Amino acid sequence: MDIHEHFMKEALKEAKKAYEKNEVPVGAVVVKDNKIIARAHNLKETKQDCTKHAEMSAISKACRKLNTWRLLDCDMYVTLEPCSMCAGAIIHARIKNLYIGAMDEKTGAAGSVLNLFDGYAFNHKVNVYNNILQDESTKLLKEFFKGLRSK
Numbered sequence: 001m002d003i004h005e006h007f008m009k010e011a012l013k014e015a016k017k018a019y020e021k022n023e024v025p026v027g028a029v030v031v032k033d034n035k036i037i038a039r040a041h042n043l044k045e046t047k048q049d050c051t052k053h054a055e056m057s058a059i060s061k062a063c064r065k066l067n068t069w070r071l072l073d074c075d076m077y078v079t080l081e082p083c084s085m086c087a088g089a090i091i092h093a094r095i096k097n098l099y100i101g102a103m104d105e106k107t108g109a110a111g112s113v114l115n116l117f118d119g120y121a122f123n124h125k126v127n128v129y130n131n132i133l134q135d136e137s138t139k140l141l142k143e144f145f146k147g148l149r150s151k
Contacts, residue, residue, distance in 0.1 A: 004099055007031055007077040008133040011101070014041040014054060015079045015140055021046055025140045028054035028078040030062040030071065030095075037074070038062035054078060055086035059093050070094045077101075079137040081108035081130075087116040090126055097127045101137030 014027025
């Protein structure tokens with residue numbers, strides 16, 4: 001298993017925690033120097049807060065851990081393509097590399113619906129890599145939504 005699959009599996013563990021809480025199963029980890037410094041999963045329903053996406057919470061935790069809002073030389077692994085809110089936060093936090101599991105054809109802002117990481121003159125450029133353990137991420141999401149529809 002390569003290093004990117006290893007960290008995406010850690011993000012998938014977070015997504016499974018969200019699933020168990022009846023949250024959309026998305027997980028994220030922030031990595032610096034090949035070590036996870038923050039991990040999070042969706043808590044939007046639990047906290048009744050639209051900003052409690054996995055990426056936003058992971059960024060907040062990483063900022064507290066490093067005592068800075070600049071997450072220079074940090075990478076993020078997320079099981080689902082970020083929305084525009086999360087994409088903006090990833091850019092503003094100065095994350096170096098973003099690794100994505102599944103793409104989001106409804107609200108994705110890293111290439112599916114729009115791409116905030118390409119074609120805009122922001123002051124920071126994030127390198128984006130797609131389809132890291134895509135099948136595992138997609139399967140978890142499909143199981144979750146199938147369960148919701150059957151209720």
